Amino acid sequence: MSVSFSPDGKKLASGCSDKTLTMWDVQSQTLLCRLEGHSGKVSSVSFSPDGKILVSGSHDKTILVWDTESHQSLGKLEGHNDAISGVAFSPDGKLLASGSDDSTILLWDVKTKNI
Template identity: 55%
Template sequence: MQTLEGHSNSVLSVAFSPDGRQIASGSWDSTIKVWDRESGACTQTLEGHSDFEGHCSWVLSVVFSPDGRQIASGSYDRTIKVWDRESGVCMQTLEGHSDCVRSVAFSPDGRQIASGSDDHTIKIWDRELSTYTQTLEGHSDSVLSVIFSPDGRQIASGSDDRTIKIWDRESGVCMQTLEGHSDCVRSVAFSPDGRQIASGSDDRTIKVWDRKSGTCTQMLEGHSGWVAGRRSKC
Protein backbone atom coordinates (compact mmCIF):
# COMPACT_ATOMS: atom_id res chain seq x y z
CA MET A 1 0.00 0.00 0.00
CA GLN A 2 1.26 3.47 -0.91
CA THR A 3 0.27 7.05 -0.18
CA LEU A 4 1.66 9.54 -2.68
CA GLU A 5 2.07 12.93 -1.08
CA GLY A 6 3.30 16.19 -2.58
CA HIS A 7 0.36 18.19 -3.90
CA SER A 8 -0.58 21.23 -1.82
CA ASN A 9 -4.30 21.08 -2.66
CA SER A 10 -7.03 18.65 -3.74
CA VAL A 11 -6.15 16.04 -6.39
CA LEU A 12 -8.79 16.12 -9.13
CA SER A 13 -7.59 13.50 -11.63
CA VAL A 14 -5.21 10.51 -11.76
CA ALA A 15 -4.11 8.24 -14.61
CA PHE A 16 -1.82 5.23 -14.99
CA SER A 17 0.68 5.10 -17.84
CA PRO A 18 -0.02 2.31 -20.36
CA ASP A 19 2.81 0.18 -18.94
CA GLY A 20 1.61 0.74 -15.36
CA ARG A 21 4.97 2.07 -14.20
CA GLN A 22 3.93 5.68 -13.67
CA ILE A 23 0.99 7.67 -12.36
CA ALA A 24 0.06 11.23 -13.36
CA SER A 25 -2.04 13.43 -11.09
CA GLY A 26 -3.68 16.81 -11.67
CA SER A 27 -4.52 19.14 -8.81
CA TRP A 28 -6.10 22.34 -7.61
CA ASP A 29 -2.52 23.41 -6.84
CA SER A 30 -2.20 24.01 -10.62
CA THR A 31 0.40 21.30 -11.20
CA ILE A 32 0.65 17.85 -12.75
CA LYS A 33 2.87 15.44 -10.88
CA VAL A 34 4.33 12.24 -12.31
CA TRP A 35 5.01 9.45 -9.85
CA ASP A 36 7.10 6.29 -10.03
CA ARG A 37 4.63 3.49 -9.30
CA GLU A 38 7.13 1.17 -7.62
CA SER A 39 8.90 3.63 -5.32
CA GLY A 40 6.08 6.18 -4.91
CA ALA A 41 8.54 9.00 -5.60
CA CYS A 42 7.48 12.12 -7.50
CA THR A 43 9.75 12.21 -10.56
CA GLN A 44 8.38 15.34 -12.25
CA THR A 45 6.21 18.38 -11.53
CA LEU A 46 4.72 19.97 -14.65
CA GLU A 47 3.73 23.62 -14.38
CA GLY A 48 2.33 26.01 -16.97
CA HIS A 49 -1.44 26.23 -16.81
CA SER A 50 -2.43 29.82 -15.99
CA ASP A 51 -5.57 31.95 -16.30
CA PHE A 52 -5.96 35.02 -18.46
CA GLU A 53 -4.40 37.24 -15.80
CA GLY A 54 -1.34 35.01 -15.55
CA HIS A 55 -2.31 33.33 -12.28
CA CYS A 56 -1.90 29.59 -11.83
CA SER A 57 -4.96 27.62 -12.87
CA TRP A 58 -6.46 24.32 -11.66
CA VAL A 59 -5.65 21.10 -13.53
CA LEU A 60 -8.97 19.25 -13.88
CA SER A 61 -8.01 16.23 -16.01
CA VAL A 62 -4.90 14.24 -16.97
CA VAL A 63 -4.36 11.30 -19.32
CA PHE A 64 -1.39 9.45 -20.85
CA SER A 65 -1.11 8.95 -24.61
CA PRO A 66 -1.45 5.31 -25.77
CA ASP A 67 2.33 5.02 -26.19
CA GLY A 68 2.99 6.64 -22.81
CA ARG A 69 5.23 9.32 -24.30
CA GLN A 70 2.92 12.26 -23.69
CA ILE A 71 0.51 13.50 -21.05
CA ALA A 72 -2.50 15.67 -21.88
CA SER A 73 -4.07 17.94 -19.28
CA GLY A 74 -7.29 19.94 -19.24
CA SER A 75 -7.60 23.03 -17.10
CA TYR A 76 -9.75 25.78 -15.65
CA ASP A 77 -7.75 28.10 -17.96
CA ARG A 78 -9.84 26.71 -20.90
CA THR A 79 -6.85 25.00 -22.57
CA ILE A 80 -5.47 21.54 -23.15
CA LYS A 81 -1.73 21.14 -22.84
CA VAL A 82 0.28 18.20 -24.19
CA TRP A 83 3.52 17.44 -22.35
CA ASP A 84 6.53 15.37 -23.36
CA ARG A 85 6.72 12.69 -20.70
CA GLU A 86 10.50 12.34 -20.69
CA SER A 87 11.51 16.00 -20.65
CA GLY A 88 8.44 17.51 -18.99
CA VAL A 89 8.29 20.18 -21.70
CA CYS A 90 4.91 21.47 -22.90
CA MET A 91 4.73 20.51 -26.58
CA GLN A 92 1.30 21.95 -27.46
CA THR A 93 -1.31 24.28 -26.04
CA LEU A 94 -4.73 23.72 -27.62
CA GLU A 95 -7.13 26.66 -27.38
CA GLY A 96 -10.74 26.94 -28.49
CA HIS A 97 -13.08 26.20 -25.59
CA SER A 98 -14.92 29.15 -24.06
CA ASP A 99 -15.02 27.64 -20.57
CA CYS A 100 -12.92 25.29 -18.43
CA VAL A 101 -11.89 21.87 -19.79
CA ARG A 102 -13.25 19.09 -17.59
CA SER A 103 -12.02 15.97 -19.40
CA VAL A 104 -9.46 14.93 -22.01
CA ALA A 105 -8.95 11.63 -23.85
CA PHE A 106 -6.54 10.38 -26.51
CA SER A 107 -7.80 8.38 -29.48
CA PRO A 108 -6.45 4.79 -29.57
CA ASP A 109 -3.91 5.75 -32.26
CA GLY A 110 -2.84 8.88 -30.35
CA ARG A 111 -3.49 11.19 -33.29
CA GLN A 112 -6.51 12.93 -31.82
CA ILE A 113 -7.65 14.31 -28.48
CA ALA A 114 -11.24 14.72 -27.34
CA SER A 115 -12.06 17.34 -24.72
CA GLY A 116 -15.22 18.02 -22.73
CA SER A 117 -15.94 21.46 -21.35
CA ASP A 118 -18.24 23.58 -19.23
CA ASP A 119 -19.14 25.33 -22.51
CA HIS A 120 -21.39 22.26 -23.13
CA THR A 121 -19.32 21.04 -26.10
CA ILE A 122 -16.85 18.31 -27.01
CA LYS A 123 -14.01 19.27 -29.31
CA ILE A 124 -11.91 16.86 -31.38
CA TRP A 125 -8.34 18.01 -31.90
CA ASP A 126 -5.92 16.95 -34.63
CA ARG A 127 -2.52 16.50 -32.96
CA GLU A 128 -0.56 17.20 -36.13
CA LEU A 129 -2.50 20.37 -37.00
CA SER A 130 -2.76 21.57 -33.37
CA THR A 131 -6.35 22.64 -33.95
CA TYR A 132 -9.83 21.26 -33.44
CA THR A 133 -11.51 19.71 -36.45
CA GLN A 134 -14.97 19.11 -34.94
CA THR A 135 -17.22 20.55 -32.25
CA LEU A 136 -19.86 18.13 -30.99
CA GLU A 137 -22.94 19.88 -29.62
CA GLY A 138 -25.99 18.37 -27.97
CA HIS A 139 -25.45 18.36 -24.22
CA SER A 140 -27.40 21.05 -22.35
CA ASP A 141 -24.86 21.37 -19.52
CA SER A 142 -21.17 20.82 -18.71
CA VAL A 143 -19.44 17.82 -20.32
CA LEU A 144 -17.66 16.13 -17.43
CA SER A 145 -16.19 13.03 -19.06
CA VAL A 146 -15.18 11.91 -22.56
CA ILE A 147 -13.65 8.70 -23.86
CA PHE A 148 -12.99 7.02 -27.21
CA SER A 149 -14.25 3.52 -27.89
CA PRO A 150 -11.50 0.88 -28.19
CA ASP A 151 -11.74 0.95 -32.00
CA GLY A 152 -11.79 4.77 -32.08
CA ARG A 153 -15.04 4.92 -34.02
CA GLN A 154 -17.22 6.33 -31.25
CA ILE A 155 -16.92 8.77 -28.38
CA ALA A 156 -18.94 8.55 -25.17
CA SER A 157 -19.59 11.62 -23.03
CA GLY A 158 -21.12 12.15 -19.60
CA SER A 159 -22.68 15.42 -18.59
CA ASP A 160 -24.15 17.56 -15.86
CA ASP A 161 -27.40 17.22 -17.86
CA ARG A 162 -27.61 13.63 -16.43
CA THR A 163 -27.19 11.90 -19.79
CA ILE A 164 -24.57 9.86 -21.64
CA LYS A 165 -24.25 10.53 -25.34
CA ILE A 166 -22.61 8.27 -27.93
CA TRP A 167 -21.16 10.06 -30.94
CA ASP A 168 -20.01 8.78 -34.31
CA ARG A 169 -16.40 9.87 -34.50
CA GLU A 170 -16.27 10.42 -38.26
CA SER A 171 -19.50 12.36 -38.76
CA GLY A 172 -19.84 13.93 -35.31
CA VAL A 173 -23.48 12.82 -35.16
CA CYS A 174 -25.00 11.84 -31.81
CA MET A 175 -26.04 8.20 -32.27
CA GLN A 176 -27.60 7.56 -28.85
CA THR A 177 -28.60 9.37 -25.68
CA LEU A 178 -28.66 7.15 -22.59
CA GLU A 179 -30.93 8.37 -19.80
CA GLY A 180 -31.53 6.98 -16.34
CA HIS A 181 -29.25 8.74 -13.88
CA SER A 182 -30.92 11.16 -11.49
CA ASP A 183 -27.86 13.40 -11.15
CA CYS A 184 -24.87 14.43 -13.24
CA VAL A 185 -22.75 11.77 -14.95
CA ARG A 186 -19.23 12.21 -13.67
CA SER A 187 -17.42 9.39 -15.49
CA VAL A 188 -17.85 7.08 -18.50
CA ALA A 189 -15.86 4.04 -19.69
CA PHE A 190 -16.11 1.52 -22.53
CA SER A 191 -15.59 -2.19 -21.93
CA PRO A 192 -12.51 -3.59 -23.73
CA ASP A 193 -14.69 -5.07 -26.50
CA GLY A 194 -16.70 -1.84 -26.86
CA ARG A 195 -20.03 -3.60 -26.29
CA GLN A 196 -20.80 -2.02 -22.93
CA ILE A 197 -20.48 1.37 -21.25
CA ALA A 198 -20.19 2.03 -17.53
CA SER A 199 -21.20 5.38 -16.06
CA GLY A 200 -20.59 6.84 -12.60
CA SER A 201 -22.90 9.51 -11.25
CA ASP A 202 -23.48 11.92 -8.41
CA ASP A 203 -26.67 9.90 -7.79
CA ARG A 204 -24.29 7.43 -6.04
CA THR A 205 -24.74 4.64 -8.59
CA ILE A 206 -22.83 3.01 -11.43
CA LYS A 207 -24.87 1.93 -14.40
CA VAL A 208 -23.80 -0.57 -17.05
CA TRP A 209 -25.33 -0.05 -20.50
CA ASP A 210 -25.60 -2.35 -23.51
CA ARG A 211 -23.99 -0.36 -26.32
CA LYS A 212 -26.17 -1.76 -29.11
CA SER A 213 -29.60 -1.45 -27.51
CA GLY A 214 -28.87 1.50 -25.24
CA THR A 215 -30.54 -0.22 -22.29
CA CYS A 216 -29.23 -0.28 -18.73
CA THR A 217 -28.37 -3.91 -17.91
CA GLN A 218 -27.05 -3.37 -14.37
CA MET A 219 -27.19 -0.78 -11.63
CA LEU A 220 -24.49 -1.07 -8.99
CA GLU A 221 -25.40 0.50 -5.65
CA GLY A 222 -23.52 0.79 -2.40
CA HIS A 223 -21.64 4.08 -2.47
CA SER A 224 -22.65 6.58 0.21
CA GLY A 225 -21.49 9.56 -1.83
CA TRP A 226 -20.96 10.74 -5.38
CA VAL A 227 -19.23 8.32 -7.77
CA ALA A 228 -16.08 9.54 -9.59
CA GLY A 229 -15.19 12.67 -7.82
CA ARG A 230 -16.04 15.92 -6.19
CA ARG A 231 -18.95 17.95 -7.47
CA SER A 232 -17.68 21.42 -8.16
CA LYS A 233 -18.20 24.19 -10.65
CA CYS A 234 -15.36 26.29 -12.02
Protein backbone atom coordinates in the same frame (compact mmCIF):
# COMPACT_ATOMS: atom_id res chain seq x y z
CA MET B 1 -12.81 19.75 -18.18
CA SER B 2 -12.27 16.19 -19.28
CA VAL B 3 -9.88 14.90 -21.96
CA SER B 4 -9.35 11.57 -23.72
CA PHE B 5 -7.02 10.34 -26.48
CA SER B 6 -8.37 8.09 -29.22
CA PRO B 7 -6.87 4.57 -29.12
CA ASP B 8 -4.57 5.34 -32.07
CA GLY B 9 -3.46 8.62 -30.45
CA LYS B 10 -4.44 10.71 -33.48
CA LYS B 11 -7.41 12.49 -31.91
CA LEU B 12 -7.99 14.20 -28.59
CA ALA B 13 -11.47 14.89 -27.25
CA SER B 14 -12.20 17.48 -24.61
CA GLY B 15 -15.38 18.06 -22.66
CA CYS B 16 -15.92 21.66 -21.63
CA SER B 17 -17.85 23.71 -19.11
CA ASP B 18 -19.52 25.58 -22.00
CA LYS B 19 -21.61 22.40 -22.65
CA THR B 20 -19.62 21.46 -25.77
CA LEU B 21 -17.37 18.60 -26.74
CA THR B 22 -14.41 19.30 -29.03
CA MET B 23 -12.29 16.90 -31.03
CA TRP B 24 -8.74 17.80 -32.08
CA ASP B 25 -6.18 16.43 -34.53
CA VAL B 26 -3.16 15.79 -32.30
CA GLN B 27 -0.45 16.03 -34.97
CA SER B 28 -1.62 19.28 -36.57
CA GLN B 29 -3.16 20.62 -33.33
CA THR B 30 -6.24 21.73 -35.25
CA LEU B 31 -9.88 21.60 -34.26
CA LEU B 32 -11.74 18.82 -36.10
CA CYS B 33 -15.20 19.59 -34.74
CA ARG B 34 -17.22 21.12 -31.95
CA LEU B 35 -20.15 18.96 -30.88
CA GLU B 36 -23.21 20.43 -29.19
CA GLY B 37 -26.09 18.63 -27.54
CA HIS B 38 -25.70 18.79 -23.78
CA SER B 39 -27.53 21.31 -21.60
CA GLY B 40 -24.93 21.10 -18.82
CA LYS B 41 -21.15 21.07 -18.63
CA VAL B 42 -19.42 18.03 -20.11
CA SER B 43 -17.69 16.23 -17.25
CA SER B 44 -16.40 13.05 -18.87
CA VAL B 45 -15.41 11.79 -22.34
CA SER B 46 -14.23 8.41 -23.60
CA PHE B 47 -13.38 6.80 -26.95
CA SER B 48 -14.43 3.24 -27.72
CA PRO B 49 -11.55 0.76 -28.09
CA ASP B 50 -11.88 0.84 -31.90
CA GLY B 51 -12.01 4.66 -31.91
CA LYS B 52 -15.26 4.78 -33.89
CA ILE B 53 -17.44 6.01 -31.03
CA LEU B 54 -16.99 8.84 -28.56
CA VAL B 55 -19.23 9.24 -25.53
CA SER B 56 -19.72 12.32 -23.38
CA GLY B 57 -21.20 12.47 -19.89
CA SER B 58 -22.66 15.70 -18.58
CA HIS B 59 -24.06 17.51 -15.59
CA ASP B 60 -27.38 17.38 -17.49
CA LYS B 61 -27.58 13.70 -16.33
CA THR B 62 -27.22 12.30 -19.86
CA ILE B 63 -24.61 10.52 -21.96
CA LEU B 64 -24.40 11.35 -25.65
CA VAL B 65 -22.98 8.86 -28.14
CA TRP B 66 -21.10 10.28 -31.16
CA ASP B 67 -19.73 8.88 -34.43
CA THR B 68 -16.08 10.03 -34.59
CA GLU B 69 -15.98 10.18 -38.40
CA SER B 70 -19.31 11.83 -39.29
CA HIS B 71 -19.42 13.82 -36.02
CA GLN B 72 -23.13 12.97 -35.77
CA SER B 73 -25.02 11.97 -32.65
CA LEU B 74 -25.87 8.27 -32.44
CA GLY B 75 -28.17 8.66 -29.47
CA LYS B 76 -28.69 9.66 -25.87
CA LEU B 77 -28.46 7.46 -22.78
CA GLU B 78 -30.62 8.43 -19.81
CA GLY B 79 -30.88 6.65 -16.47
CA HIS B 80 -29.00 8.62 -13.83
CA ASN B 81 -30.62 11.05 -11.39
CA ASP B 82 -27.63 13.40 -11.05
CA ALA B 83 -24.57 14.62 -12.94
CA ILE B 84 -22.47 12.05 -14.83
CA SER B 85 -19.02 11.92 -13.25
CA GLY B 86 -17.34 9.28 -15.41
CA VAL B 87 -17.73 7.10 -18.51
CA ALA B 88 -15.58 4.16 -19.61
CA PHE B 89 -15.77 1.42 -22.23
CA SER B 90 -15.06 -2.24 -21.53
CA PRO B 91 -11.93 -3.54 -23.30
CA ASP B 92 -14.04 -5.25 -26.00
CA GLY B 93 -16.18 -2.12 -26.52
CA LYS B 94 -19.46 -3.95 -25.94
CA LEU B 95 -20.26 -2.31 -22.61
CA LEU B 96 -20.14 1.25 -21.36
CA ALA B 97 -19.97 2.01 -17.64
CA SER B 98 -21.22 5.33 -16.33
CA GLY B 99 -20.85 6.74 -12.85
CA SER B 100 -22.94 9.53 -11.41
CA ASP B 101 -23.10 11.90 -8.49
CA ASP B 102 -26.28 9.99 -7.57
CA SER B 103 -23.90 7.28 -6.23
CA THR B 104 -24.80 4.75 -8.93
CA ILE B 105 -22.88 2.99 -11.67
CA LEU B 106 -24.81 1.79 -14.71
CA LEU B 107 -23.67 -0.69 -17.36
CA TRP B 108 -24.97 -0.05 -20.87
CA ASP B 109 -25.04 -2.41 -23.84
CA VAL B 110 -23.43 -0.22 -26.52
CA LYS B 111 -25.23 -1.90 -29.41
CA THR B 112 -28.75 -1.70 -27.97
CA LYS B 113 -28.15 1.36 -25.74
CA ASN B 114 -29.96 -0.44 -22.90
CA ILE B 115 -28.98 -0.80 -19.27
